[in-house]
Amino acid sequence: MRLPYKYFLCLLLPLTILFSRCAQQSDIPPRILIFSKTEGYRHACIPVATAALRKLCVDNGIAVDTTEDAEDFNEKNLRRYNTVIFLCTTGDIFNPEQETAFERYIQAGGGYVGIHSATDTEYGWSWYGGLAGGYFTSHPEIQPATLVVKNHDHPATKHLGDVWQRTDEWYNFKNLNPHTNVLLSIDESSYKGGANGANHPMSWYHEYDGGRAFYTALGHTPESYSEPAFLQHVLGGIRYAVGKKKRLDYRACRTPEQPDPTRFVKTVLASDLTEPMQFGMLPDGKIILIERRGAIKLFEPETGLINIAYKLPVYSEEEDGLMGLAIDPNWEQNHWIYLYYSPAGDESVNQLSRFVFENGTLDRASEQILLKIGVQRLECCHTGGCLRYADDGYLYLSTGDNTNPFDSEGYAPIDERSGRFPWDAQKSSSNTNDLRGKILRIKPLPDGSYVCPAGNLFTDKDIHTGPMGAAAAETNALSKGRPEIYVMGCRNPFRISVDTRRNLLFWGEVGPDAGEPDSTRGPAGHDEVNRARAAGFFGWPYFVGDNKPYRDFDFARRKPGAAFDPRHPVNDSPNNTGARDLPPAQPAFIWYPYGNSPDFPLVGKGGRNAMAGPVYYNDQYPAETRFPDYYNGKLITYDWMRNWMMAVTVDSMGNFARMEQLGDSVQLSRPMDMFVDKNGSLWVLEYGTQWFSSNPDARLSRIDYVRGNRPPVPVLQADKTAGAAPCTVVFSVAGTRDYDNDRLDLALDFGDGSQPWTVDGGRWTVDGRRWTVDGGRWTVDGKQDTGGVSEDQGSMASVRPAHRNPSTVHRPPSTVSHIFEKPGTYTVSLKVTDSSGKSKTVKQKIDVGNEPPLVRWDFNGKNRSFYEPGAMLQYSVLVEDREDGSIKNGGIPPELVATTIDYLETGFDITSIAQGHQSAKQQTEYAKGKTLIDRSDCKTCHAVDRQINGPSFEAVAERYRKDEFAVRNLSKKVIKGGAGNWGQVVMSAHPQVSEEDAGEMVRWILTLGAPAKVKQAFPVSGAYALVLPPSKEKGKKPKPGTFIFKATYRDRGSNSQMPIEETETIALRAAFQQAEQADSMSKRITTYRPYNGDTVLLVDLTHNSFFVFKHADITGIYSVAVGICSGDGRRQFSGGRLELHLDSPAGPLAGSVDVPAPDKPGKMAVQELVLPLQIKSDGRFHDLYFVVKNEKSPSQEVAAIDWLRFNI
Secondary structure, X not given: OOOOHHHHHHHHHHHHHHHHHHHHHHHOOOEEEEEOOEOOOOOOOHHHHHHHHHHHHXXXXXXXXXXXXXXXXXXHHHOOOOEEEEEOOEEOOOXXXXXXXXXXXXXXXOEEEEEHHHHOEOOOOHHHHHHHOOEEXXXXXXXXXXXXXXXXXXXXXXXXXXXEEEEEOOOEEEOOOOOOEEEEEEOHHHOOOOOOOOOOEEEEEEEEOOEEEEEEOOOOOHXXXXXXXXXXXXXXXXXHHHOOOOOOOHHHOOOOOOOOHHHEEEEEEEOOEEOEEEEEEOOOOOEEEEEOOOEEEEEEOOOOEEEEEEEOOEOOOOOOOEEEEEEOOOHHHHOEEEEEEOEOOOOOEEEEEEEEEEOOEEEEEEEEEEEEEEOOOOOOOOOEEEEEEOOOOOEEEEEOOOOOOHHHOOOOOEOOOXXXXXXXXXXXXXXXXXXXXXXXXXXXXXXXXXXEOOOOOOOOOOEEEOHHHOOOOOOOOOOOOOOOEEEEOOOOEEEXXXXXXXXXXXXXXXXXXXXXXXXXXXXXXXXXXXXXXXXXXXXXXXEEOOOEEOEEEEOOOOEEEEEOOOXXXXXXXXXXXXXXXXXXXXXXXEEEOOOOOOOOHHHOOOOOOEEEEEEEOHHHOOOOXXXXXXXXXXXXXXXXXXXXXXXXXXXXXXXXXXXXXXXXXXXXXXXXXXXXXXXXXXXXXXXXXXXXXXXXXXXXXXXXXXOOOOOOEOOOEEOOXXXXXXXXXXXXXXXXXXXXXXXXXXXXXXXXXXXXXXXXXXXXXXOOEEEEEXXXXXXEOOEEOOOOOOHHHOEOOOOOOOOOOOXXXXXXXXXXXXXXXXXXXXXXXXXXXXXXXXXXXXXXXXEEOOOOOEEEEEOOOOOOOEEOOOOEEEEEEEEXXXXXXXXXXXXXXXXXXXXXXXXXXXXXOHHHHHOOOEEHHHHOOOHHHHHHHHHOOHHHOEOOOOEOOOOOHHHHHHHOOOOOOHHHHHHHHHHHOEEEOOEEEEEOOOOOOOHHHHHHHHHHHHOOOOOOOOOEOOOOEEEEEOOOOOOOOOOOOOOOOEEEEEEEEEOOOOOOOOOOEEXXXXXXXXXXXXXXXXXXXXXXXXXXXXXXXXXXEEEOOOOOOEEEEEEEEOOOOOEEEEEEEOOOOOOOOOOEEEEEEEOOOOOOEEEEEEEOOOOOXXXXXXXXXXXXXXXXXXXXXXXXXXXXXXXXOOOOOOOEEEEEEEEO
């Protein structure tokens, strides 16, 4: 059959287009991207190398683009390139989104070329390490060496002979990928400093995860890029990576696209908890949670109510108390829960017990004690206490080392002196016959006994024990160790996560406190997230992090011994009751110090408290409510101090692959525990801001992933939270937002019965007056407005935007001023509703009736941030209070002002110091008690300052002010009632009040008594000699540390408000500062040791890089001397300018100095430059930004900086 002509054309046209496209594709030259971003060391060769590679590619028909902007690593842009060259990149150069984009690019068939320090890049991203082929570890000095050509068929080496003699910087490597094909190796006998042995590769290629990769370690020197053989070597690598120039196929990608973090929405379900520790969901959907002081609470999602189900008597001193909770997997049948707690009484034990929990309460008589662990209660710290039931039926319990860490200076607590066992963790963590400092694994049985399974550290078969661990020790005939132990060598393992699919145990380990390593003691402290593939010893107190060893230390003679050996750890402490020889130490999975982590840079810096959360498996939850598939199989870790969550990718071998922030738009307040419910939502228990107290931000919360319209995000801030009546407070709603850009309606209710402030679309109402933009005129209640005040004044008496043209006015005022006329506690709420009807509300408490006191250190006009060692400082403490008076007028006795002056040898957290001027009112430590009294009938018989039927609260507080048992005894009196202490007046019983609530009420009452005399280490005025104490290291001069001045005053409160405590803390640091002691610095700046000594320089100081000394007073500073270093042969400096700005890199200019280029490059020398200050002090503290400038050559290093001296 003959087809009609029109059908023939229909067939011919697509074929013509197809062949045309193929021809066009073959005619299009390949395009590559040269990427040379650095966050660590910056190679001087980069400009020369970029120009040479551009010419090389263009001459060979390859199109080239260059960039140092990681934002270019997105799918849309990367689709344009056949290959990406990482040219001497260093450090952590990508955020998680960019990492994901690059992974997908390679999986789609993209190419990778790495040159020289491309292996000194992204150490925390193991996928990249596999692509690059390994990681750099070290190098000797630049020198000639012999390269051996291993493959003559590859385009990168076919032009070379059998050996290649050249001069370069020769890298040593770690974590080499065994699946690469080696092109060049180096003969370590031909140069000095090789560390990889006989098989020391220098260039290789391989196919990797869908793409092609080539790497060469050559190319450190600028001269390399004019060497024909080297350029041909690189060109051959580029041609290999480009391959057949196929189109990228993103359908082949295995790595999912990263989800939008703003779709994680947190809902607060309950707040005002008191030290919440663990929680879980019962099969009926109710939440059971425990608090350290013994409260067991039950939250009912249907009603939103949380109630105390039972109050367990516990010993709650130090860190002990009710610590762990687990729900039996068969709870619907047996109603069992497990609690780990410190029982009240004289017996020094912590115990694991099983109880019946049904009908909303705990049956105390049902208690079965499974296990008792002996502890010492003489000293703190470290209780551990996490309980987890795994899917395999095993119950895991973590226990702390029960050791005081404070006399060990933050290093290994191994004090073996007589009577010092509370200071020796060898009695517990590394003791095979002790259950402290461990993670235990057992299988509870119905009769209250349990089985220690085979595969525990000291069991090769199941061992059945009686209740309370009876016969557990003697059943192990070889006395290898307690059969309950799965993991030993823990310090304070606080949160456990069991991944039964991969047979992995994860836990967070709260680490020691040393801020810096010490040659006589050992490494700096690190927190850890640990992973156990099997039972083992995890190092404490002999190792930390990736088995960084401590040194044995004689505390009696203060002399160090040898470093401990992780392969053969030995416990020879006299406090050890177990085996002397221990299993080899296992390194941590993730570890990080107080400062920036070179291994895991995403964790940041600051206080630390590592936790391990659940492993998320998507197939366990409904598709419509679970997290995106991107998170399948990822471990969730979190940090209690830093308030972040991380999603950690674990590879098929159980190894760390990468981490990224999870839900970084979600704000947390000390996350304490987590679990995933049956819908795939993540529940979070938040401890709250302040330690050992009730907190308004101690919360029960749930995090959902919202796929549709997201609710708005309300933000409410107040410029003060307490003050005398009338009290004017300025509220800001400026941060309020909606991620879907919906129109928002805002309602701000002040809680005092006044008219709310509302915003309805483009209109807003204040004190009943509605403001509207209509035809270019402002109207008020429909009448034209003829005058006004500026928008940012925000006065609610006459709010009116200053701009009359509606085209220039985009939103209502973002600040609102309100006057609270009468004393009281007000709850101000902001409700925000979007156009779909979704709403969110936030609240802020305002206490009116007591003005916070003012506390200030006065140094007689001298600088309040820097000192000269040996100087005599004249000081006085100024305290003023609106209600109490002042020290000056005699209203405040000096003995009621607490003053201390301390000296710190090592560093300190300047941010914490900057927050030292804060009100204890903000801590709301006793606010809950006052609220409970206001809601009760107490004020029928009692007033704050006068007798009614019963005594005044102030009289009660005064009588019991020195009674250490007052809270306990008066709490019982509140509940049971009684008479006799205050005449014949009978106090009614209040059996409906819980012990916990009664305690909160009593604590508030006791704050109203006459202030007790405070710790006053120094008088409120006088002179103090700023003399440095002797160095602890013999023969060495003391290094100037920091003097901490702290003054505190607690006022007397008022009839309606509790006392407010204010503190000012001043940190005086030495006027001479090493540059590396800066509080923070921009990412690219690194440190460098030019010779084998203590000298450390700040380097990689290019245009607009900066370093910061935070929270500094500039009073009396007339100049800053700066120690500038010229080059040493390895680094070349161009000169430029150093500027000092206040509070930001672009803040007010305080001074500048020109930095000359060195006259003789290659010789290391220090030159003093003087930066004069051109600005006067305003009496406030500022962040001092030292900003480097070099507009002409922005990629060139300006100089290296050794030190600074603030001239005062």
